[in-house]
Amino acid sequence: MTITVTRDTSGPMRHIVSVGRHRLTVDEPPDVGGEDAGPNPHDLYDAALGACKALTLVWYARRKGIPLDAVEIEVERDASHERDGHYRLSTRLTLGGPLDEAQRAQLLAVAARCPVHKLMTQVSTEIETTLKNG
Template sequence: MHTPITLISERNRTFRHRIEVESVEALYADAPKVLGGEGQDPDPHDYFDMALGSCKAITVQMYAKRKEWPLEAITVTIARDDSKEREGAYGLDVRLDFQGPLDDAMKQKLLDISSRCPVQRLMTEATVTIETRLASATDASSQ
């Protein structure tokens, strides 16, 4: 099991939270201004989308490195369509831009590999269970 990620409300901030991840500098999340947040930090949907983009980029880079292909860099751009989220539809349009002297067959293979990243599989194939409960008094005293 991984070390837990902790979110802590920022005092005097409406919806802003500090996110603590082991050995990572400060991360924050906030609600968009339209929902009453300050809009200075990524919102939870942004982090969801970023998880997919970063996973695709890392998966592609690892594959290219293992194959010793000349992938110099990758840019991942994600456009979100959440207009039907309340009806259960959430769309992500992901564009990959590979830099380096890659031929078309290499680019196509890297595109295919990007669809196999673990986060995309979690988002599209896995059954995710979530148990939400109140922290007990013993949990609070151990922090």
């Protein structure tokens, strides 16, 4: 799947991200020249982690017959040392349903193994950037 990011001239920094049939506005906050019309790229990165944990928990609970009724994931960023090569994300899970302590512990362990968590912490990513003719 190709994700396309296209300039939206209705704002000074605004872009539209196209993922399949889905569209999402991205922007920057006013202090860096945007209008805050959507999340910025760091927000999307952080949100991917929270979304993956939530979806993984629901998938796992359904598969194992665990009575998980509600999931809320909070992701908090500490980018204060990003320029030094250290980016910290903290996640907090709120799980709803008639769960016992063993199920809660099991779901916590599963959340730490979601694919995006693994991608962010265990995989070396290579990025190639080229110019396209046209």
